[in-house]
Amino acid sequence: MSKWITPEDRQHLLEEGWLAVADVVPREVRESVISSICEFLKVDPNDTASWYQHTLGGHGIVPLHHHQALWDVRQLPSVYELFTEVYETPELWVTMDRVSFKAPADERWLDSSRMSPFHWDGDPRQKQLMVQGLVFLTDTDPHQGGVAFLPDLYKQLDAWTEEPHSEEEWRRPDCSRFPITRVPGKAGTVVVWHRRMPHTSALNRGTKPRFVQYVTMSPAGNDEEREERVQLWRKKIPPPWAVRQNVPMQQNPEPGDSPTLTALGRKLVGVEPW
Numbered sequence: 701m702s703k704w705i706t707p708e709d710r711q712h713l714l715e716e717g718w719l720a721v722a723d724v725v726p727r728e729v730r731e732s733v734i735s736s737i738c739e740f741l742k743v744d745p746n747d748t749a750s751w752y753q754h755t756l757g758g759h760g761i762v763p764l765h766h767h768q769a770l771w772d773v774r775q776l777p778s779v780y781e782l783f784t785e786v787y788e789t790p791e792l793w794v795t796m797d798r799v800s801f802k803a804p805a806d807e808r809w810l811d812s813s814r815m816s817p818f819h820w821d822g823d824p825r826q827k828q829l830m831v832q833g834l835v836f837l838t839d840t841d842p843h844q845g846g847v848a849f850l851p852d853l854y855k856q857l858d859a860w861t862e863e864p865h866s867e868e869e870w871r872r873p874d875c876s877r878f879p880i881t882r883v884p885g886k887a888g889t890v891v892v893w894h895r896r897m898p899h900t901s902a903l904n905r906g907t908k909p910r911f912v913q914y915v916t917m918s919p920a921g922n923d924e925e926r927e928e929r930v931q932l933w934r935k936k937i938p939p940p941w942a943v944r945q946n947v948p949m950q951q952n953p954e955p956g957d958s959p960t961l962t963a964l965g966r967k968l969v970g971v972e973p974w
């Protein structure tokens with residue numbers, strides 16, 4: 701029986717392209733991730749003067765992938781259960797994605813006041829259900845830089861992909877015709893969206909920073925992929941796509957011992973087979 705999403709929720713994900721599920725990540729686990737971000741960036745969530753010292757890009761990307769606090773979110777049974785209900789299979793692997801600190805927009809700091817374009821991270825012609833996701837680590841209201849979607853374009857995507865588009869548009873579509881849906885959430889909410897959904901993070905028009913962890917899962921792959929994943933976890937190496945992005949302050953490898961995994965975590969990495 702489904703614990704986290706109803707058949708109607710799953711239908712919403714398929715038809716509207718996104719879904720927000722509340723109360724998935726408990727407070728102490730979230731607080732450890734927030735502390736890891738603050739420690740890494742040397743920011744104080746209550747001290748505005750500390751917020752703008754780094755170049756983090758429009759999404760506020762913080763290049764931490766292997767901190768134990770992030771792994772403790774990935775291997776939470778609640779997060780895993782949610783994704784098993786999305787994919788309707790228990791045999792999943794988790795991504796080794798990063799976190800974000802998005803300070804309120806302030807035009808003195810371009811990073812915070814420029815909205816990143818709507819985009820796809822994969823090929824929008826790929827119809828198979830594959831989702832991306834994030835956890836709101838603090839309460840995030842609609843004006844505080846919640847994740848933003850274009851559901852109307854998502855719904856017309858089959859027709860859109862039949863039309864000719866420039867190379868740029870296949871990554872970053874012209875979104876001027878489409879209304880924007882901004883998804884807020886209470887702390888602990890997981891938002892998942894179909895990879896075919898054009899998305900971005902909205903500008904933070906609130907008074908507090910937005911903190912999120914990106915997390916998603918996908919059906920387990922083959923042995924070669926498994927071996928690579930185990931090495932990334934063991935040696936604390938950022939995933940190759942993140943290395944290619946060359947985000948400021950990325951450490952490679954990230955310092956410290958291999959993160960501790962639970963029995964579930966070992967399967968979600970691929971250390972143990974399903």
Ligand SMILES: O=C(O)CCC(=O)C(=O)O
Pocket residue numbers: 759800821832845846847848899900901902912914
């Ligand atoms: O931070 C967000 O809300 C969106 C991030 C994003 O655009 C992405 O994960 O590709």
